[in-house]
Amino acid sequence: MMYFETKITEASIESLRELYTADVLPESINIQKTKKEFTGDFTLPAFPFVKLSRKSPEQTAEEIGKALKEKLDFIESYNIIKGFLNLSLSHQIWIDFLHKGVQNPDYGNTSATSANQPILIEFSSPNTNKPLHLGHVRNNLLGDAVSRIIEANGNKVVRVNLVNDRGIHICKSMLAHQKFGKDETPQSTGMKGDKLVGKYYVAFDKQYKTEIEELINQGKSKEDAEKQAPILLEAQQMLRLWEEGDKDIRKLWQNMNQWVYEGFEQTYNNLGITFDRVYYESETYLLGKEIVKEGLEKKVFYQHPDGSVRVDLQAEGLDEKILL
CATH class of the missing domain: 3.40.50.620 (HUPs)
Incomplete structure (x- = not known):
């Protein structure tokens, strides 16, 4: 989305220079996402440029909209609501944009940095x-x-x-x-x-x-x-x-x-x-037994009459679990 906003901003600066012989800073171009109740993808308020055009907000928006449509092939149409210029992008541009993303395996990815802690995710466990x-x-x-x-x-x-x-x-x-x-x-x-x-x-x-x-x-x-x-x-x-x-x-x-x-x-x-790692219960179960034994001694776990060692998790909304 930043790509389109950048292009619209650049074309708007160029259009204002050509229309009103005025140089404006990029910060003056306030590109917004069009509100859901209106037709369009991006909205450019024309009010800041009324002093330059010496025309009504609607007339100013019309002139800017016409200039942008001529400069940017991805703008399919525009409409004006009380001085707000709503720009609609062509369907083909969205299709091409998505295709480029699909073809780029790194699209949307952020490179890992040493500042981020590694995250372990365990799954499958058959x-x-x-x-x-x-x-x-x-x-x-x-x-x-x-x-x-x-x-x-x-x-x-x-x-x-x-x-x-x-x-x-x-x-x-x-x-x-x-x-x-x-x-x-x-x-x-x-x-x-x-x-x-x-x-x-x-x-x-x-x-x-x-x-x-x-x-x-x-x-x-x-x-x-x-x-x-x-x-x-x-x-x-x-x-x-x-x-x-x-x-x-x-x-x-x-x-x-x-x-x-x-x-x-x-x-x-x-x-x-x-x-990245495959572990086997046969390599860890003895360590697990020692931990269960320690938990039993500390009364974290308890011994059931049938001889099994269990933990009661009912207070946490779970049930009893057999550990050994």
Whole structure:
């Protein structure tokens, strides 16, 4: 918009010199945005120039408007309301203006300076037991959009992805692959790696529900059946072995996670999403446990009767969160 204002100011000074043999300063040209109730894009009040023209505000505005239209090809028309000269820009000028902006990748951007603090934006944060779903797509697009907006305003942005690569949900996919996988790999099946792992997460859930139903038929309560289903107990044991560093379990975990990472990378590339840092829960969870332990000792957190450590956020309008 400043481009048009500058051009109108320059042409106005030139027109006033030609019309009234008067030199005026740029500060005397008060270009305003036209009010919504009137037709036009920019408005130039003619009142300051009446002494130069020795004519009415309307006549002065008419003469200036005619001169500006001849000098500036982007002025399509003008109208005068009580001494206010309203200038309308041509549609083609707006189209060309927008095209130039689209073709310039740096248009509207402000260069980052050392005075601005870096801003960390963490987004995506997938689990490695299944492919990215629609919720992740939404999260990715929002995170990337916010990052770009903040960068365009002159800030250094660090894009961070915290991958949830361990835990019972990961072991469920691993166990199902052990039981039902028949050594399938992305290469042998032609499936995208994250989708193949997701297939076994679904297989686990299917078997889990079958075993729950069998236990209920044997007289167990639904609550007990959900806790005692053999495949769940096996998954919990696998998690314990993983935490103990069992070599075979760790190898299976690394292989299946790598399949998922390769699948994720395809999706990120398709979306145009990149990260500056990628962190993994498997590298931070022990530190997290120590922090939870410290919070428990300081009574910031509390231990639930079921043994879990929780934090009560109801006073903040949230609910209880299980930390460990």
